[in-house]
Amino acid sequence: MDKIQHALKKTKASALPESLNYPPTPVIFNTQESNFEKNFLRFLKSTPVYFIHDNYVEQLTELFFLQNPQYKEDHSESQKPLKIFLDSNRDEYGQYSYTGTWIYYPWNQIIMHILDERSYFDLRTHRNRFLITPHEQKKLYEATLGIAGLSVGNSVALTLAYTGVAKTMKLADPDVFALSNLNRVRVPAYYIGAKKVYVAAQQIYEINPYADLILYPEGLTQNNLRDFLVGKPQLDLVVDEMDNLKMKIFIRLAARSVRLPVVMATDNSDNGIVDVDRFDIDPHGGPFGGLPAIDLETVIKGINFGEPLDLTMEEKIRLSSQIVGPSGVATRMQDSLKEVGKTIASWPQLGISAFLGGVNTAYVVKGILLGQSIASGKKHISLDEIFLDDYRSNKSQKIRSQKTKKFVEYIQTLNSKDIPQVWTVKERDFPKKGSLDDKIRFLIKYAILAPSTHNTQPWKFTMRKNQLILNLDNTRALPNSDPKKREAYLSIGAALENTLIAASYFGLNTDVKFIKNTKDEISIQIRCSEKRSNYYNSLFSEIVKRFTDRSLFRKRIIPKKIVIGLNKLNIDPHLSLNFIQKGSMKNELAALLGNASIESMKNILFRKELAHWIRNNFTKQRDGFSIGLPDIQSLIAPFLMHEVNLERRSKKSREHIMVENSPAVIIISTQADTKENWIKAGQLYERVALYMSKNGLRHSIHAAIIEHQKSHQQLRTKLGIKYYPQVFIRIGYGKGPIQYTPRRDDSEVFNI
Template identity: 30%
Template structure:
């Protein structure tokens, strides 16, 4: 008889190939060992494989069959080969997960620390087949009180929790590699645990280990996910995309792991509340924390909450593994709250559904045109216009009262007006009332420019196709992932600009992008150090508690912790004056430099002045503004993140204008402007309307809002 010590380990089945002489001898030993049960499932599974619609060609035959011995069950199962086995087991995933997606996910190795909540997560990942290997860690043994949430049995009591999980997964899929760290994770082993992983799931109770795991994951640029079984709280920390991101989203500040080690359950409570938020805990969880150490041994967890959390984590891992957008942050999948919002379902009457942009669809067609126009981009989100609509026309009037010093001669405002007119044309085309449009100079009292769209009965399929994108357009200031923009995409962007009478000039090579980063970073430094420009820059910013219907929501700056600190310092005029006196402050350009360097391209929209118009006439800028809107929409349609860049010299057309803008730095700005035009190869006769940073990046965390449109429902 074969010795049982040679037949696998306590959590891993032994897979035997009878065509291998050594495996055949082991199999013979098993057959000769009393009380070992054999169960041949090949016939049943072959029949099931035959019932599959569109079965894959696994390339396996009878010679790939395996005998799988489970020592803790004293049982042998006879199974088809791994590809056939998984084709059957995962067939019902299709097409929520396609076979190609399952193949891609099978390359991901996931580590799960903590096997109470982590047991349900690891098993769900194995059950869905969304990983290729698992690494499990827990030092603790299963107790009866764990069985309220751990899907184990009485037979598992006193067995290491990670082994319990691994055994259960092995009985689901013996071909899935599972590694167990029964000693758990500590300061000496945290780095070793995360080495070789693709994703880390952290579900342990020890606060110091939670922090250590995050620090290890951050050093190795690994995404980390944690689910907390109260109100469906899910945390995602994309250290792979943001290696400088603070652990726990910065909620514990500078707390070190040593401060968290060895705490009693009661002593952990303040930190737990700090992480979860006293106001966001469910009433029952918050009340239970008060009772910990009194009437309760520890905080409560329910099996249903744990299972829900496993589903949330599995969904997040699918998105990461498939390269779909998933940013760092926190969300809740709160079933209790959802049940409070139960409502009767809508009955399908067979009518065409409403436009998916429902918040922007209330009101009349002319209202919708106004709302779409209001979604156009403008420098600092100042929305430098007034909008008026009548049955016969829509008018967009430039309002100089909104302009800033950098908006020399209202040129930037004219670009915004042109973009708003483009959006209005798009909406009019979508609702079949498109007519002619024109720009009128000085026809409105106090305004140098008015854009007019006449309502007709026409349409334009190309314009109409931009309508949902115009409503969804956003600025994305996240760091880019790098990556080259395909030539076909750049060609499409250039065509969008040309369609509106402008030209796109792009820098998409690494040396050019780095050169542009240096120019734009130095321009930002000058903006900080010029008192008027500094004052106006921070006047545009909107902070928590401010009215967010105009200006730049500071959350949209997508700041890393060190950048938030820098911005707080950057707000201080006295500090900027000191840096100016030192001829210092190079770090003031870091934000722009880092983002430009992470880009895939920098593009400028340029136009040639009408020879019959006065130099710097606003109609040229307005027409280029329409090109800005059209190109921006095309970029987002192509999967690109778009951020406008506003160098101080953007709308300057002379050395005199630069001197009025920043007397102390006029010469430096003139040099920067020359270098900027040289990098982009802008001819002397052309003017620049706007500069855009294009990148591949995670989704923006917030989207800018707009002022209400008089007479229209302007909810966003």
């Protein structure tokens, strides 16, 4: 029998003090209220009291000397006026029990007798006088602040409370204290497991029992962000010390919408960083400069939009270092961050920097509330630079520069994404000694590397004896951007082309039939036999290298030799291929595409569908695509696409600019506008893409000019053709690193 546990249970004590399990609120008894005596006596009879602290006379005495600075405490001449003052404050019984205020703190069962609120405040802030003027102190006390995140935020809140800033605070944090928090937050060890928001409230009430605190123990969520910011009383300023990176972005978007400044402190070894966003002065500046106005309700609606953010520790380091700026990270912090996940389990922080962050942030908050000239921006507060005599020496600067260079290189390794495993398929894994069906099944690994609109991968494969059947997966259709499924069939055609090229390379002959089913959809039957052929075998190696590049290309002329080879790729008389490199025609087509893109973006259903497939840069999903934004902005890219027409104020759309700055475009057209021809156009498109890859070029496809009926007709007119344009490709030489889009595994698209 565990005697210790048995004895502990007999004490009937709770695992945590009961007060830590619910919002702490002091009970206030104002002696001037009519029912004071009755209520207070009843309370004393029914409530456990551990300790009574009544030094009311000492408080009155200190108040007298505050109000009468001409008297000295130790001079005899002050005794008579002091006595008169004390006597004037006695109650009808000649005591002080019926004057001032009685406070009961339920979390420690202490009763205190204190001065009324005005006198308590004057006395408590007396030593602030003219460091903060009385007018300024009143203004600061009447402010309402919101503090989200209560580790460093705890230091901020307490520093502000000590300074007499913000009687009213809204505090939010969903977490509880762990033992590892005790290196940087002023709480006793027996508060481990207590909610941070409740502990902070207790601490503030113990400084100012008259404080008005509104608590959000669930943290900030989609359900309470509106109340936190603009619910009565409305905030004057937001302090953000949250760990939730996505919410850090959304609280800024929300604050921007209602013109609230946001201040944030960041630990940096022994030093600190303060970020200030003065949305109250310039709602169009800061981290969202260039974005159109987004109202609060729209922002709130977007909080849970898109995929959940599930970051690894390395990804958190990568993202956080971008917020700080890798070159601004202190060298000791650089060393610590490199050890996270190796010898350190979580984020490195020091008590010195946490308390420094509290002081720095409180200073900025005070300055903003008092109308001082504090601008938006990032400020580094370096104690190292202030106190270390050799900080500026050539030797120290050289060491820091070398370490920072290595740290930036380390961060870049975190930024470089691993190639998704499906792209690393090896030809040596081809089952040479396997059955024909085994060999056919292996071809799917190459088929799925084909491009598709929004990377929807709208294909599914089934096997029959010696046959591979390729069908459209209608669950991945795009009813708003591709109502006729033209783009889906182009994607199917690209997957078919990869299959045929891979089959030929591995010594298989193929016979392809298009079969129309009862739903007027095309099913592709690929019959294979072990008979060597040569169907674009030279392009096989490019299947695992080809990728779509949505960035700007270099303005480098494409050699004539490549253009000649390009024209040889089309062997179907029912298809045409137009290569356009001349500036005037290309620029006209760029403008036409731009107008089509702008028109498409006006359609909320189109944007909603597009947003569904946009992924952030940390996605774990195996479909969809990133739109090339920096990591931080990528977290809200789906929301922005869904809720905001980003092209609304643009003179030129992004697609217009991309084509205008590309050396050439290619248009693939078909004689008839049918599903069979869409598939064949998709085959030629993939052949072109592989050929471009083989010659060191990149490409991207642009569908708006084809899908938009008016621009489609204008395109035919400009080209002077009777064929139907189906694929609009821009090509050029890339600038940045290769970025492979994810793919579903072949097992996910294959049914036996």
